[in-house]
Amino acid sequence: MVLTYSFIYSTIFSLQAQDYQVSLLTCDPGEEIYTTFGHSAIRVKDTISGVDLVYNYGTFDFGAPYFLFNFTRRTLDYMLSVSTYDRFLFEYNYFQRNVREQILDLNPEQTAKMVQFLEINRLPENKFYRYDFFYDNCATRVRDVLETVLGNQLDWNEPSEPERKTFRNLIDEYVYPLPWADFGIDLALGAVIDVNATEREKQFLPDYMEAAFARAQIVGDGPTRPLVKEQFDVLTFEPQPSSLNFFQPFVLWWVLAIFFIAITFIGFKKKRLFKGFDIAYFGILGILGIVITLLWFFTFHSQTKWNWNILWAFPGHLVLAIAMLKQTWKPWVKKYLLVMLISTNLALVFWVLGFQSFHPSIVPLLLISLLRSNYLYYNQEKFAIRG
Known part of the structure; x- marks a missing residue:
């Protein structure tokens, strides 16, 4: 009918x-x-x-x-x-x-x-x-x-x-006024969108x-x-005036990086690890890594494949955070910190060589990972008793 x-x-x-x-x-x-x-x-x-x-x-x-x-x-x-x-x-x-x-x-x-x-x-x-x-x-x-x-x-x-533009460039033209959406999209989408459209x-x-x-x-x-x-x-409407907003990833992550630099300096002087901050930070990175893994391997989105953000936000970081809750760390923890140090550096290499374009706001996060994994690797045995 x-x-x-x-x-x-x-x-x-x-x-x-x-x-x-x-x-x-x-x-x-x-x-x-x-x-x-x-x-x-x-x-x-x-x-x-x-x-x-x-x-x-x-x-x-x-x-x-x-x-x-x-x-x-x-x-x-x-x-x-x-x-x-x-x-x-x-x-x-x-x-x-x-x-x-x-x-x-x-x-x-x-x-x-x-x-x-x-x-x-x-x-x-x-x-x-x-x-x-x-x-x-x-x-x-x-x-x-x-x-x-x-x-x-x-x-x-x-x-x-x-005009040559990658898919990521095209997206950035629209999400630039929305810094949190911009950060989230760059975190979720992989290297497959860094090709010219x-x-x-x-x-x-x-x-x-x-x-x-x-x-x-x-x-x-x-x-x-x-x-x-x-x-x-x-x-046709008049454009809405944009307001300066400091509550955005780039600002907050740099404030966080300065904080970690400060506690690392103080910790070194006082022979303290201040590992509670690391447990929270690595735990969050681990959760982000789980999200990236799920989007890469367990969805039908082609754009979330080959996402090298996983090099610095890896699911294993959550396991590391849990292991660090104990007073005495098992030997694999120190080895994992070394792996973390290497993989974070590898993320920088992938960025510089153009394998994937990362969001600029992750620079302070990479700095924190490099700083704290290096600090814990060399000092966890000496300062572990004092926490």
Whole structure:
């Protein structure tokens, strides 16, 4: 029954496609982490009846069972949803996020194919897809729809000398104003994102998709023409002033590093280890290492593989912290401290040689690991009695 309706709908629509206008909507980033990179959607407007719909590939069900678990493992499905244009804009107007529109210069046949594709794609058995931040998201789905509809008639007209940017560079452009999100993302994502993205791969970001649409051309159905025949601002708001915030990783980690330098100096003078601070610090690094390990080996995220942050935030550090709780340390503890010293230095080598770009805020953390593993390695036998 549903397929019959879709067939009838598409047949009628193909006869009236000249009455429809198809647009790309590009929305600026918001303040929530899942809105940090902006959004793309397709608008289809009936210029005769006034029916105005937005096809949105960026929706998901917050109430789905095991939502957070599935989101973390990349087993959460996103879906294509449809709303009215007014309802779509209401949210962006409420949160004061800019929205821009690009009207596509499609002929009636291309318009009919576009909406037929969207209508079939919105069916319950077709609307879900397995989300991938870089390769299958709300922006790339829009691109894929257009490529399916236009085929060889779509020329992206890519620049001959594109600006070289890695996937991490592209992410940093958006998360820079959010220092904690920036730090967390760099901690979670591995070396696989430190490669240059092609112009097509850059389109996972809505702003880059918008720029690609502006360059693109339609060929083969008459004179070559731009894909976009008109573009304009739909919602425009004044940018929010940014405030100086000292509660961010770079500042806090350097304060922490200075603290550890101070207690190391005092400890050496007083022949004390002050190992309680090390137990807490190594324990936290161990927990971070467990998270990195889980993201690397036990999720379906391709971007969290080969994450060399594990060299300085290793799960074994948690075992070390537990072992240090005892008054007398077993012989392997001293050997592990040496391994820790080497692996932390190795992380620096990997960074310098370009195997992976680490977040700059980890510099004071690496300094603490080098300082304390070295101090404990050479002094734990001499100062152990006094703690």
